Amino acid sequence: MYAASLLSRFMNSPTKRHIGVARRVLRYVQGTLSYGIEYVRNQSATLVGFCDADWADSEDDSRSTSGYAFSFGS
Template sequence: MTQEFEMSMCGELKYFLGLQVSQSEKGVFISQSAYAKSLVKRFGMENSKVSKTPMSTSLKLARDEAGEDVDVKLYRGMIGSLLYLTASRPDLSFSAGVCARYQAKPKVSHLNAVKRIMKYVKGTESLGVYYSKNSNKNFVGYCDADWAGCVDDRKKSSAGADSGCTYDSDWFWNPRTLWKRAA
């Protein structure tokens, strides 16, 4: 590439597009801990109690037409920030995706679910994704679905990750209608 482009070595990569990069002989660790800390502060959650999980297993979010409205800009800002954080935090993808369904008319119940995710982020700011140099190169995939779990439109939520080198190389979360289910 140096024949085509003028290049210079500026040292070891530490930050790239908001991602913190930590390199070692064994691999690369990518996180957004500084961004996670700034989110907690930006949305006034720094004095909140830490949550151990991003979402309760018993929570079933719904449209909640009778619920009290919340500030749409605040809700969308929180959701967008969490979705950006999923670049290095696949553990947030499902819960942020579920809450993202209600951006048109968010209610207090939806905001409370997003705040719980923020409380989880507060307690897990240093998490990220590790890419190992030395691995067995076996491809492994994981997925799960809740078949018609959305009480509003009976769409399912599916999520998965695939691993090629002992790291998450791809993560997806996709709400689909039940009739698209493969037999």
């Protein structure tokens, strides 16, 4: 998700490098389609989330970058 978000910043004027990176991301997604999440019945599960933001520290385009990480269960 992070890679797709970062690539979307260059949609208006992509270079050959951006196209190559986009193809690499798509190959990764194609190879991980069978991955999943296992839920076990009658087991306690807690949702924990974290977020962070970096405002205008990107040397490429001086835009903010934010990220999220969530954990459900163990």
